[in-house]
Structures are given as C-alpha cells and as structure tokens.
Amino acid sequence: MKTLLALLVCIPLVFFTVGCQPTQAAPVNAMQAFLTAFTTKDENTLIGLTCKEWQDQALLEYDSFGNVTTELKDVTCKLTGQSTNAQGEAVYSVNCTGAISASYNGELRTFDLGKRVYQVVDRGGSLQICGY
Amino acid sequence: MTPLSGRYLIVISLLVLATACTPTTPNALPSPTTEPSPIPTVTTALVPSQMSPTETPRGFQRTVDNWKDWPILPVISDHAKAIYVQGLQLGTNPNRFTVFGDCQSMPNIFMARYDQDKELVAQMPVHLQETIHQFLGSFQISDPTVWPGTDFASELVSSWIEYERSTMEESIRNDPRFNFGFCKENESPLDCILRVRNPSIVLINLGTHYEVRNYGYLTDMLQKLIDHGVLPILSFKADNKEGDNRLNQEIAQAAIEFDLPVWNFYRAASSLPDNGLKQSPDNHNIYLTDEGLELHRYSALQALDSVWRQLIEK
Numbered sequence: 347m348k349t350l351l352a353l354l355v356c357i358p359l360v361f362f363t364v365g366c367q368p369t370q371a372a373p374v375n376a377m378q379a380f381l382t383a384f385t386t387k388d389e390n391t392l393i394g395l396t397c398k399e400w401q402d403q404a405l406l407e408y409d410s411f412g413n414v415t416t417e418l419k420d421v422t423c424k425l426t427g428q429s430t431n432a433q434g435e436a437v438y439s440v441n442c443t444g445a446i447s448a449s450y451n452g453e454l455r456t457f458d459l460g461k462r463v464y465q466v467v468d469r470g471g472s473l474q475i476c477g478y
Numbered sequence: 479m480t481p482l483s484g485r486y487l488i489v490i491s492l493l494v495l496a497t498a499c500t501p502t503t504p505n506a507l508p509s510p511t512t513e514p515s516p517i518p519t520v521t522t523a524l525v526p527s528q529m530s531p532t533e534t535p536r537g538f539q540r541t542v543d544n545w546k547d548w549p550i551l552p553v554i555s556d557h558a559k560a561i562y563v564q565g566l567q568l569g570t571n572p573n574r575f576t577v578f579g580d581c582q583s584m585p586n587i588f589m590a591r592y593d594q595d596k597e598l599v600a601q602m603p604v605h606l607q608e609t610i611h612q613f614l615g616s617f618q619i620s621d622p623t624v625w626p627g628t629d630f631a632s633e634l635v636s637s638w639i640e641y642e643r644s645t646m647e648e649s650i651r652n653d654p655r656f657n658f659g660f661c662k663e664n665e666s667p668l669d670c671i672l673r674v675r676n677p678s679i680v681l682i683n684l685g686t687h688y689e690v691r692n693y694g695y696l697t698d699m700l701q702k703l704i705d706h707g708v709l710p711i712l713s714f715k716a717d718n719k720e721g722d723n724r725l726n727q728e729i730a731q732a733a734i735e736f737d738l739p740v741w742n743f744y745r746a747a748s749s750l751p752d753n754g755l756k757q758s759p760d761n762h763n764i765y766l767t768d769e770g771l772e773l774h775r776y777s778a779l780q781a782l783d784s785v786w787r788q789l790i791e792k
Contacts, residue, residue, distance in 0.1 A: 406631050406635055406695070407635050407637055409691055410637070411641070451626060455645040457641050458644065
C-alpha cells in the first residue's frame with residue numbers, strides 16, 4: 347500500500363517537473379523566433395520575446411537596422427549552456443551560426459551572427475531573450 | 479563739389495564698404511600659407527545671398543513652427559559656448575570635429591576635398607581657409623559615425639560597427655587600419671569616436687533615415703555629447719521623405735530643448751530647384767543633385783566656420 351501511495355505521489359511529480367522544464371529545443375526556438383522577428387521587422391513579436399530589462403537595447407538594435415532590408419541566411423541555433431541566475435530562473439545560452447543578410451540601396455551584404463551567445467531566460471514558463 | 483572730390487568720396491565709400499565686408503580675423507589664428515585667390519564662379523553662385531548669420535530679424539525667437547525661417551548659419555548661445563569651453567577644460571581637441579551622418583556625409587562626397595584639394599582651398603575666402611587649417615585632417619577622416627543607412631539609433635549600438643564592417647569591400651574588411659579596428663568590442667560608433675577622436679564639435683547631419691523612437695535616440699545622443707563637453711551642431715535636412723517635415727521639427731525641438739546651434743541646410747537648399755534633390759519616380763527624393771552636394775559641403779564649411787568664430791570670439 348505504501349509503495350502504491352509513493353508511486354501515486356511521485357509519478358505526477360515527475361511528469362509535472364518534466365512538463366515545466368522547457369525542452370532543449372524551446373530556447374533554440376525562442377531564439378530563432380526572435381531573430382525572425384528582428385529581420386522581418388515584426389516589432390510586437392520582438393517585444394513579446396524580450397526581457398523587460400533588455401527591451402530598450404533590443405529596440406535600439408532593431409531601430410538601427412530600420413533602414414536596411416534584412417533576412418536570415420542559413421541560421422541554425424543551438425543550446426551551448428544552461429545555468430540558474432540569482433532569481434532562480436533557468437538561463438540558457440544559445441549560439442547561432444549563419445548570418446543576417448542585409449541590403450541597403452541595392453547592395454546585399456551578410457552580417458555574421460556567430461560571435462554572439464544569447465541569454466534566453468525562463469520567466470515563469472515564458473522564454474525571453476535577455477541579451478548577449 | 480568738384481569732380482575730383484566726388485571721385486574721392488566714391489573711393490573712400492568703396493574702401494569703407496570693403497573693410498566692413500571683410501570677416502574679422504580672430505586673435506592667434508594661424509595664417510593661411512597661400513594668398514587667397516578670387517572665389518571660383520561656381521562657388522559664388524552656390525552661396526545664396528541670405529547665407530549670413532544675421533539674416534533673421536532682431537529678436538527672432540526659435541520655435542518648432544518657424545524652423546524653416548531659422549538662420550542658415552548657426553547662432554551660438556552662451557549655453558552652447560559653455561559646453562565647448564567645458565569640453566576644452568576636460569581635454570577635448572579644439573582641432574577636431576566629427577560628422578555623424580549617412581551616405582551623403584561620407585567624406586569622399588562631403589568635405590574630404592577640404593583636406594585634399596589644396597588648389598581648391600587656396601581659392602576660397604581667407605576666413606574659410608583659416609577654418610580648414612584649424613580643423614585640418616577632420617574632413618577626410620572615415621569614422622564609424624558616418625555610413626550609408628545610418629539613423630540616430632545606429633550611432634548608439636555596437637552592432638552597427640559590425641554591420642559597417644560587413645558592408646566593406648573585401649580588401650579592407652579585415653584590415654584594422656580601415657575597418658574601424660580602433661573601436662573596442664561592444665563600443666557604439668558614438669562611444670568610439672568620443673574616445674578615439676575626442677572632438678570638440680560634432681556636426682549631426684542625420685534625419686533622412688528615422689524610426690518612431692527617433693527623438694529619444696536623438697536626445698540620448700545629445701546628452702552624451704554634452705556630458706563629454708562636445709558641442710553638437712544640429713542640421714535641418716533638405717528632404718521631406720516623411721511627408722510632414724516632422725523630422726526637422728523634432729530636430730528643432732531638440733535644439734530648443736538643449737539650446738544648441740542649428741545649421742539650416744533646408745533653407746540653404748531652398749535656393750536650388752527642387753530643394754537640391756534628385757527627383758525619383760517613387761517620390762522618395764532624398765538624394766542631393768550635384769549642385770545640391772556642392773552647396774551641402776560648402777554650406778557645411780560655412781556653418782563650421784561660423785560656429786568656430788563665434789566660439790572663440792564671444
């Protein structure tokens with residue numbers, strides 16, 4: 347009876363814990379969605395995917411490319427690390443290869459993304475980009 | 479009155495007039511090395527008669543609504559002078575000015591020739607030669623604060639320098655001498671030139687490219703420059719890409735709020751057909767004609783000259 351009770355308590359707990367942890371793909375997907383919003387000039391989505399404390403900086407970058415036509419080129423992101431911040435939130439490090447293809451006045455150039463390691467933070471189940 | 483005394487009167491009147499029209503030379507200015515020649519005809523034709531700092535009526539008050547009537551050449555307030563003087567005390571370089579701008583401010587099409595073309599400079603009025611001498615080397619410098627597509631936001635983010643590098647020709651992209659390798663990692667164009675160039679004056683020639691948060695970026699930029707003791711000169715652009723002139727109005731608003739000088743290039747360009755702008759089929763007329771570019775660079779030099787003289791004379 348004790349074993350059955352333990353199972354009844356533990357199994358839902360295990361499911362709950364696993365269910366609340368983003369899979370490895372989730373931070374990567376959030377990162378790719380952010381970059382897509384950045385290049386397609388989708389400001390609302392970009393804001394929704396950005397930490398409040400990094401929002402001004404993200405919008406500044408977004409605006410700085412406002413006059414340049416941008417699109418993603420061969421972008422692949424991967425999880426490169428995971429930690430916990432002082433607030434107890436999960437912080438995922440995501441690095442992307444590929445580039446932002448930018449054209450201004452007909453000239454097409456590529457802007458390498460590889461140098462950046464973005465910080466994706468789990469804010470109460472919502473994954474948000476909080477800088478790089 | 480005899481015919482002879484009449485002639486004397488004419489000669490004396492001409493002498494008085496000529497003396498009055500000669501710009502005063504401030505103390506301790508370097509003498510130009512070349513005797514000035516007459517101004518070339520083309521330059522004379524490009525200097526509208528209204529291009530004088532005294533063109534506005536006495537008591538003229540700058541408001542956002544009357545921005546088109548602001549004088550072409552900047553007028554320096556006591557506050558603006560105080561910024562400059564404080565900057566010198568902090569160690570800004572009195573021989574260095576920097577430009578913030580987009581493609582039409584790239585040195586090769588803007589003012590580089592004032593560093594490079596000695597023959598041209600020798601033909602200019604002596605006071606402009608003195609100003610060129612004062613800021614020699616500043617006109618041809620390539621800085622990350624000037625690049626095609628630059629807007630106010632671009633000056634404040636480090637990634638814009640990465641973008642600039644990515645758009646450079648292959649031959650110079652990896653050469654730190656030419657690819658703004660003097661800028662630190664994560665340094666914005668603005669921070670980079672403050673540290674490396676240490677200018678005393680910045681000519682802000684932006685506005686054709688803009689975003690909704692333009693004004694906030696502009697004021698952030700101005701505050702940072704002022705905090706470093708750098709005097710910003712704002713400018714009104716010739717185009718009205720946005721359709722309602724709100725960008726020049728924003729610049730007017732910022733100039734009033736921060737009590738800063740403005741170079742009214744919009745007014746200077748109004749002397750040219752179509753405001754000196756090429757007419758494009760999509761009606762996005764933002765590029766200056768050859769005549770417009772000529773006026774742009776000459777008027778900018780006059781603005782710099784006017785500002786500098788007021789700063790050292792006042």
